[in-house]
Amino acid sequence: MATAAQFEGTKGSAGDLATGVSPRGLSEAEARIRFLAEGPNELARSKRRTPLRIAIEVVREPMLALLLGGGAVYLLLGDLQEALILLCFATLSIAITIIQEARTERVLEALRDLTSPRALVVRDGERRRVAGREVVHGDIVLLAEGDRVPADLLLDQSRDLQVDESLLTGESVPVRKVAAMPLDRTAKHRPGGDDVPAVFSGSLVVRGSGIGEVVATGARTEIGAIGQALTSLESEAPRLQMQTRHLVRLFALAGAVVSALAVLLYGWLRGGWLDGILAGVC
Structure with missing residues (x-):
């Protein structure tokens, strides 16, 4: 041989x-x-998404945005412990998603290496x-x-x-x-x-x-x-994820309306607008 x-x-x-x-x-x-x-x-080299772009896409999810918003409000009010808890959960979710998406982006790189x-x-x-x-x-x-x-x-x-x-x-x-x-x-x-x-x-x-x-x-x-x-393939979210995202948006809209009412009632009746904002977010 x-x-x-x-x-x-x-x-x-x-x-x-x-x-x-x-x-x-x-x-x-x-x-x-x-x-x-x-x-x-x-x-040919494909246009890869940067970690920053992936992070921006993740933050646009309503639930994560709500967690970040709640953490920011707690931080402004000086409640550092509650703020850190919310922000840590949100950061962990974002980090896991970035790692998974980055691995997907490396698939074409590995495919090209095999051909040379x-x-x-x-x-x-x-x-x-x-x-x-x-x-x-x-x-x-x-x-x-x-x-x-x-x-x-x-x-x-x-x-x-x-x-x-x-x-x-x-x-x-x-x-x-x-x-x-x-x-x-x-x-x-x-x-x-x-x-x-x-x-x-x-x-x-x-x-x-x-x-x-x-x-x-x-x-x-x-x-x-x-x-x-x-x-040339455009990634499309799974059907279950799309339905879940739609459901989350509906609940987020309903929650936003209830939160706004809570803020207005709390501020109008008790005069504590910051406490009202916190009550509305939570």
Whole structure:
């Protein structure tokens, strides 16, 4: 079984590559031109929400706003203990939400990191390691067991090659790969199933080795399409959360009316407007 070290240590002749593939691969000059034209082999960065923006969205929730308002009133009245209790509960809720939302924002970052491993390519007739983001369309990539596929490849050689495509399909069982036939070069291949003559960016070689030609990089790969779908997807609150929020708003409106009446009656009848405000909030 060929390993990455054996691939890298062999300076290779035309006989090492499949028929129809240039034995020299791309030249460095041509690879540089394609890199400038096509851009790096990585997913586009999504616009991430900052912790401050997430906190503002959380504070807009009626119940949290009520807790913060009550804490502020207690603080103004000099009741530090009650103020700290309310503000601590509100701060804890905000902190938990920010942590959860920040983890969600990191999903795309992790997805992009998986699509940019180092790759063993043939350029100017020599095998060399390059950063995954520098792989370009037309590069010849050598794969061995344990490699992360850097781009979508059409296979020219396959030696007992099996690939884990669970990142793309959710299927944990490795799939078998075969070398492409002439008709396969014009067909569209998708991940999933055995005997597909292509491997896809982000998948993992679990057995065997192979040689393939890059047919898609970056956002044009299968995993890139997933990344684009995720970036264009607008997050929508679950139905239960939307119904709960609507119910909370109704109760908040009713509570605001009752509180306003309590403040007016307390202030009008007893003359203590600050005490009335406190009674209305509580």
